[in-house]
Amino acid sequence: MREFHVHVYTTIRVKVAVTADDHADAMRQADAIVERGIFPVRLLPNAAGVLEAEPAEEVTGYLVDETNDPEFEKSRSYDAEYRPCGAGDSPGCA
Helix, strand or coil: CCCEEEEEEEEEEEEECCCCCCHHHHHHHHHHHHCCCCCCECCCECCCCEEEEEEEEEEEEEEEEECCCCCCCCCEEECCCCCECCCCCCCCCC
16 A cells, blocks of 8 residues: 545635625625635634635545655646546546
8 A cells, every 4th residue: 555645626615704895896805815825714714804614515636646756756636537637538637
């Protein structure tokens, strides 16, 4: 058996409280909170204004690293259906 680190790329929903003039202003303020350079949530909300966060039940892809590969030569990306990226039949990979 080998050891792996698997990065699961998933969509999450983050609910942010802001006071704004209109919807566009509210979205800009929410983006400013979420994109501050620190990830605003962990398993529990971790930034001012973040009321809750939960997985959106959508996995968009995976990155699999082998732990005995310090140069990441064996790392591979996969789409949400476990298909390797770069294969012609894997449209989910960006």
